[in-house]
């Protein structure tokens with residue numbers, strides 16, 4: 001398929017690479033020039049990338065960035081205005097606001113363009129290995145047309161309902177990741193302060209019903225005190241804020257997440273936004289006056 005891929009960050013670069021490897025005709029665009037994908041062409045603007053594409057796939061940071069890519073002065077909409085937009089599908093793998101997604105889709109549908117929200121989970125490693133899991137909102141027939149692209153980038157898709165439901169699901173998923181990791185970090189901090197070996201605690205967690213995918217994935221990094229970003233703290237903070245906003249719109253109270261948000265706020269004040277979100281542990285350590293000592297510590 002002819003695909004325009006917009007946004008070559010940690011996730012987008014690997015996803016576009018896998019599309020090109022699978023033999024799709026890929027043209028990429030990234031805000032900061034200089035990023036390349038082997039086997040793909042480069043376009044100077046989102047509109048130029050979208051010209052002649054069957055599918056425009058986006059993977060950028062936040063709602064404002066997606067809005068700019070679509071409707072900004074050099075946005076995708078400009079290429080659609082020249083006609084030939086029917087049958088074009090726009091897919092968004094960024095994690096953004098569900099209600100904004102619905103508005104974007106309505107505006108584009110008026111131009112004959114189909115819109116699918118397809119946020120994903122699997123982190124940097126899943127993107128690199130092509131084993132992402134997508135949670136998708138949109139029309140079934142349209143999603144089916146995207147199957148060859150999903151297959152190149154991921155291992156499974158879950159259809160969650162109409163447009164916007166993929167994003168709503170993603171927020172419900174990241175809410176859990178944020179809370180599970182916070183529980184793990186608090187447990188490590190308390191156990192260390194009480195004189196328990198954190199490595200032993202992790203072994204115990206893994207042998208019991210307390211285990212989780214989040215802990216399994218994060219524990220090796222945490223025990224080695226490796227906070228290089230797989231999922232940057234600033235993006236998890238963005239997702240927590242999006243979730244609280246969606247909850248407010250829906251009149252749902254999320255007291256635990258509100259508390260965790262304060263920790264991300266403080267971590268940001270401490271300049272940790274570009275570290276992995278696991279770096280939130282260091283605040284707990286500071287307050288407790290301990291260091292969780294793992295393998296390389």
Ligand SMILES: NC(=O)c1ccc[n+]([C@@H]2O[C@H](COP(=O)([O-])OP(=O)(O)OC[C@H]3O[C@@H](n4cnc5c(N)ncnc54)[C@H](OP(=O)(O)O)[C@@H]3O)[C@@H](O)[C@H]2O)c1
Nearest residue numbers: 007008009010011012031032060061065094095123124231
């Ligand atoms: N990393 C993960 O584990 C993970 C997992 C699931 C979902 N996600 C979601 O996937 C999305 C991308 O994540 P990532 O980890 O790839 O992020 P990232 O490495 O920070 O990359 C962000 C991308 O967005 C672009 N961008 C940011 N603001 C922009 C703007 N105003 N206009 C145009 N482009 C803009 C950046 O361009 P520049 O190069 O110019 O900065 C870059 O290409 C986010 O919504 C994130 O929440 C991430």
